Amino acid sequence: xxxxxxxxxxxxxxxxxxxxxxxxxxxxxxxxxxxxxxxxxxxxxxxxxxxxxxxxxxxxxxxxxxxxxxxxxxxxxxxxxxxxxxxxxxxxxxxxxxxxxxxxxxxxxxxxxxxxxxxxxxxxxxxxxxxxxxxxxxxxxxxxxxxxxxxxxxxxxxxxxxxxxxxxxxxxxxxxxxxxxxxxxxxxxxxxxxxxxxxxxxxxxxxxxxxxxxxxxxxxxxxxxxxxxxxxxxxxxxxxxxxxxxxxxxxxxxxxxxxxxxxxxxxxxxxxxxxxxxxxxxxxxxxxxxxxxxxxxxxxxxxxxxxxxxxxxxxxxxxxxxxxxxxxxxxxxxxxxxxxxxxxxxxxxxxxxxxxxxxxxxxxxxxxxxxxxxxxxxxxxxxxxxxxxxxxxxxxxxxxxxxxxxxxxxxxxxxxxxxxxxxxxxxxxxxxxxxxxxxxxxxxxxxxxxxxxxxxxxxxxxxxxxxxxxxxxxxxxxxxxxxxxxxxxxxxxxxxxxxxxxxxxxxxxxxxxxxxxxxxxxxxxxxxxxxxxxxxxxxxxxxxxxxxxxxxxxxxxxxxxxxxxxxxxxxxxxxxxxxxxxxxxxxxxxxxxxxxxxxxxxxxxxxxxxxxxxxxxxxxxxxxxxxxxxxxxxxxxxxxxxxxxxxxxxxxxxxxxxxxxxxxxxxxxxxxxxxxxxxxxxxxxxxxxx
Numbered sequence: 001x002x003x004x005x006x007x008x009x010x011x012x013x014x015x016x017x018x019x020x021x022x023x024x025x026x027x028x029x030x031x032x033x034x035x036x037x038x039x040x041x042x043x044x045x046x047x048x049x050x051x052x053x054x055x056x057x058x059x060x061x062x063x064x065x066x067x068x069x070x071x072x073x074x075x076x077x078x079x080x081x082x083x084x085x086x087x088x089x090x091x092x093x094x095x096x097x098x099x100x101x102x103x104x105x106x107x108x109x110x111x112x113x114x115x116x117x118x119x120x121x122x123x124x125x126x127x128x129x130x131x132x133x134x135x136x137x138x139x140x141x142x143x144x145x146x147x148x149x150x151x152x153x154x155x156x157x158x159x160x161x162x163x164x165x166x167x168x169x170x171x172x173x174x175x176x177x178x179x180x181x182x183x184x185x186x187x188x189x190x191x192x193x194x195x196x197x198x199x200x201x202x203x204x205x206x207x208x209x210x211x212x213x214x215x216x217x218x219x220x221x222x223x224x225x226x227x228x229x230x231x232x233x234x235x236x237x238x239x240x241x242x243x244x245x246x247x248x249x250x251x252x253x254x255x256x257x258x259x260x261x262x263x264x265x266x267x268x269x270x271x272x273x274x275x276x277x278x279x280x281x282x283x284x285x286x287x288x289x290x291x292x293x294x295x296x297x298x299x300x301x302x303x304x305x306x307x308x309x310x311x312x313x314x315x316x317x318x319x320x321x322x323x324x325x326x327x328x329x330x331x332x333x334x335x336x337x338x339x340x341x342x343x344x345x346x347x348x349x350x351x352x353x354x355x356x357x358x359x360x361x362x363x364x365x366x367x368x369x370x371x372x373x374x375x376x377x378x379x380x381x382x383x384x385x386x387x388x389x390x391x392x393x394x395x396x397x398x399x400x401x402x403x404x405x406x407x408x409x410x411x412x413x414x415x416x417x418x419x420x421x422x423x424x425x426x427x428x429x430x431x432x433x434x435x436x437x438x439x440x441x442x443x444x445x446x447x448x449x450x451x452x453x454x455x456x457x458x459x460x461x462x463x464x465x466x467x468x469x470x471x472x473x474x475x476x477x478x479x480x481x482x483x484x485x486x487x488x489x490x491x492x493x494x495x496x497x498x499x500x501x502x503x504x505x506x507x508x509x510x511x512x513x514x515x516x517x518x519x520x521x522x523x524x525x526x527x528x529x530x531x532x533x534x535x536x537x538x539x540x541x542x543x544x545x546x547x548x549x550x551x552x553x554x555x556x557x558x559x560x561x562x563x564x565x566x567x568x569x570x571x572x573x574x575x576x577x578x579x580x581x582x583x584x585x586x587x588x589x590x591x592x593x594x595x596x597x598x599x600x601x602x603x604x605x606x607x608x609x610x611x612x613x614x615x616x617x618x619x620x621x622x623x624x625x626x627x628x629x630x631x632x633x634x635x636x637x638x639x640x641x642x643x644x645x646x647x648x649x650x651x652x653x654x655x656x657x658x659x660x661x662x663x664x665x666x667x668x669x670x671x672x673x674x675x676x677x678x679x680x681x682x683x684x685x686x687x688x689x690x
Contacts, residue, residue, distance in 0.1 A: 357426030
């Protein structure tokens with residue numbers, strides 16, 4: 001047992017270092033089986049001082065057998081995760097991971113210094129459950145295969161170090177698996193490089209290097225089948241199976257094949273595979289090794305994906321700040337165009353970017369390019385001129401939002417109208433390569449924010465006599481709509497409420513204007529607003545309001561106490577929070593309460609002739625949600641299918657391709673164990689009438 005426990009502890013160390021959690025294994029009574037691994041200080045404090053072990057013993061005592069991974073709240077807003085682990089004899093142990101805190105949980109009392117603790121967002125709950133599931137699966141494999149001690153000879157410290165240093169940990173793991181004198185001759189991974197296309201990006205094994213860069217489609221061969229079904233599989237004696245023709249470039253086809261599927265955080269699918277060129281069947285230890293390697297590689301890829309996402313998001317926000325900073329200075333049209341070209345081409349990592357704008361002075365168009373555009377630029381310019389009425393209206397059959405456009409020479413671009421209100425200022429086009437669908441959605445969302453700021457900036461450059469502060473405020477406010485739609489709506493409502501209150505109170509026009517703008521910009525930090533508007537009072541009002549909201553002492557003689565109090569009231573999360581603020585000005589308080597309590601609006605939208613149809617749609621959606629094992633997208637597809645939609649109509653409704661709809665329908669049939677649409681719809685209606 002000691003060897004298996006030591007290996008579990010190494011796994012715990014590896015995962016703890018990446019996710020900021022502390023892991024430990026207990027028996028059915030709550031007694032420690034492994035050492036405590038991890039640097040989550042709050043968890044350690046609770047283990048040592050707050051009776052967390054006693055709490056765990058109580059959980060196990062009241063839940064005779066925890067059969068699946070769960071998240072328990074062990075304190076106010078403080079959570080631990082647990083998953084069962086079984087050995088070969090059927091004995092049950094429990095893997096614990098902690099702690100996670102809710103965003104607004106009060107944990108300062110537990111810690112002597114401010115430290116970062118993993119936050120549990122409701123939207124991320126499934127991802128955390130998946131993590132503890134994978135850890136428990138590893139622990140169970142160790143406990144059940146103690147005689148083999150699979151991976152015991154592997155250098156886990158080196159694998160963990162590779163992850164921490166941002167090196168290719170998956171390649172290191174594949175190298176160790178195939179480098180041993182065992183039954184595994186090759187191991188690799190294929191990543192999704194298109195909507196239905198996969199490409200081998202890593203491969204280890206002397207005979208398998210020729211597979212790197214090789215592509216396959218969803219549903220094609222053994223690997224394509226796994227990508228379609230999204231499930232782990234194992235195949236024996238397949239040397240003469242036609243489904244193994246993907247491996248034809250090797251001198252011989254594999255005899256057995258192990259395939260696992262990884263669902264990445266961005267929604268894409270990756271396929272891990274490995275096998276032997278000589279053995280027709282893998283022994284239990286070999287299968288366990290491949291399964292463990294797959295789990296560890298999945299962990300490393302998830303970490304790298306999150307790192308890439310965070311880096312990309314930081315880069316985007318930095319770009320927005322850079323553009324907004326430019327707006328604070330004297331607008332320069334040429335400089336603005338060059339920055340737009342630079343940011344857009346680097347964001348999308350495309351081959352080129354183009355901007356076509358009007359010269360307000362002489363009415364002529366100007367074209368700016370960056371990168372290499374292989375087509376005829378003049379032909380493209382004529383195309384834009386025809387579709388926009390010589391840059392006087394938005395492109396035909398499109399709105400003011402970015403969209404994918406196919407150019408006359410076949411090149412694909414994301415085309416972004418640069419607009420100010422209903423006025424078209426110009427067109428930004430960014431060339432795109434073979435990009436994943438989820439990346440394309442993110443690119444379009446960011447480019448929409450970029451085009452809003454760019455359009456306003458170009459307007460500022462052409463009309464320097466307009467109120468620069470007002471335009472800057474509006475641009476920054478509109479940018480929030482793309483970064484956080486919920487925050488945008490909240491800030492919009494806050495600004496509208498502030499406008500009414502300041503009018504009721506008959507405040508000076510200048511003061512009222514600053515309060516309304518401060519509410520519009522409440523998404524940003526006061527320090528950032530001070531930097532953007534150094535000669536305005538919005539930043540000072542936000543600072544005073546934030547202090548009041550935090551129940552800090554603000555003197556009634558403070559120059560911005562009343563304005564800050566209005567800001568704090570209007571931006572409060574709810575009425576209870578607003579009412580609990582210390583009263584700075586009784587007249588302001590009475591006006592606020594009068595408005596908020598007497599002008600609440602309730603809005604209900606319904607179709608007069610279609611009430612029954614609306615009820616049926618809701619009932620169908622409820623029936624579909626009761627079916628097990630379907631993904632959220634598959635539920636959407638099945639709901640539309642049950643309403644009589646064909647593949648093309650479903651594709652148009654969900655903004656996906658017909659081929660993708662067909663794949664979803666195939667998976668739905670497989671999961672519902674039916675063979676056609678009629679049977680699938682029948683199953684939905686049978687649940688509807690239960």
